[in-house]
Amino acid sequence: MPDATNYTAPKSHAAAFGGGAVIGALGGLIGLGGAEFRLPLLIGLFQFAALEAVILNKAMSLVVVATALPFRASTVPWTDVAAHWPIIVNLLAGSLAGAWFGAGWATRLKSETLYRVIALLLVAIAAALLLGHDTSGAGQPLLAGALQLGAGVIAGFGIGVVASLLGVAGGELLIPTLVLLFGADIKLAGSLSLAVSLPTMLVGFTRYSRDSSFAILGKNRLFVAVMAAGSVVGTFIGGRLLGVIPTFVLLPLLAVILLISAGKVWRHSLHKS
Template identity: 35%
Template sequence: MASRPETLRVDRGRMLSIGVVGGVVGGLIGGGSGVLFVPALDRFTNLTRAQVHGTSTIANVTVCAAGAAVYGLVGGSLDLRAGGGMMVGGILGGVFGARLLARASERVLRGLLVAVLLLTAAKLYLDAAGLDPTRGAPVVPAHLLDDPWFVIPATVAAGLVIGAWAGAMGLGGGLLAVPTLVLLFGVDLHTAAGTALLVFVPNALAGGIVHLRQGTASLRIGSLMGAAATPGTVAGALLGLALGDVVLGVVFGTFALTMAVREIVHLRR
């Protein structure tokens, strides 16, 4: 794929600052750093649109790795029952997602994101107000969640879909993985955040490698932002663990609603 030259109009300090802020967001809510990385790269570099998504994917590798480490070592907030299957699916999805970018309609991908974000925001706000009609119960019946013959294929399928979307868009899988873990599999929000970060370490690696091979990523810029994101991710994850369930739910719900509105405006344009 043809690319614009990497004699980039890149402000190193600006890229480092964006990396830190994106890391805080990713660590706090279990992903979503790409929501900052993608528009920043699009605005402040002369990378092509495909390279923007690929470069964001590379930067997300360290966000996922550092955040998962903090949640696992400090809070013990990881669910390997659901996360294991999603990780397998996410690896496959990361490979296909990078290739999907050149074929799939970005409008469809963004439409899917908007629907999930609005549903997530509504549930988390209802939870915080004590008005959730499901009383926190997952969509999937409890007896199925105890059946490995259901959980394994279901989580692999979920990881495949989310991984493909994340690999294509470079936005980080947490925006879809966290709601999926909470709504479908009944995982609490803190555990969902840590698990989502762990799940998408190999996904981001796989997607980043494919992007580099097909020329749709800048290793130099992605590595720069990823290095800066590490301390921000640690700080964000520690903050997320310190917040109560209700407060974290409101934070994530507000973020989800803001991103949904942003995507709707983008689609209308």
């Protein structure tokens, strides 16, 4: 078994670039950070410990989110995103606090416990994909006025916690929230989720930087650089594919992948117990 902190073999670099590209393409296409698919890869294929994988995942998700938003702009213009700034602020009011607390909880959990939490959250996100992305166009908001404002803050807090625990952008939960709670169009919801995810992830990333496990980024500079490069290539491709691949075909497939990944992570937790 190769050393988890030493990625010098060309095969590992190729896998890092390829994995980053495929996951980045999914993220750019749908409006996600792609971390739910990357996390099992970091834990299973590259053999990183749970917390180290979460931190690496957070770094790669930041790359995907930061590049996916401009790459999607040809289909979802910046002006459309900016016009919905009240929704972004509403969700950020909860997600920033949730990201900070979630990162703190993750650094205190035992390794096997974190694996199991990750597996359960992957299942929950798969369910959110199946149940929350069933709308292809804009609909009526679930709530309005003060109720919508309060629900947005609460939902944002929960998504921020999940984002920090998994090292994800939280788009799988943000997009259903935007579609159902605010009645946003599915494509617009993808870009709005990226706008909310970026500052949320930066807060979680800052909190993780206080933990000693954060040193994993410095120990694996080349691995991080190669996977980041693949991620940028992938988000560019995903942004170009936006509007070409039907959402109703892609999302159920992604949900199945998440369930398979959850099973693999859960089994990994049994070996670590």
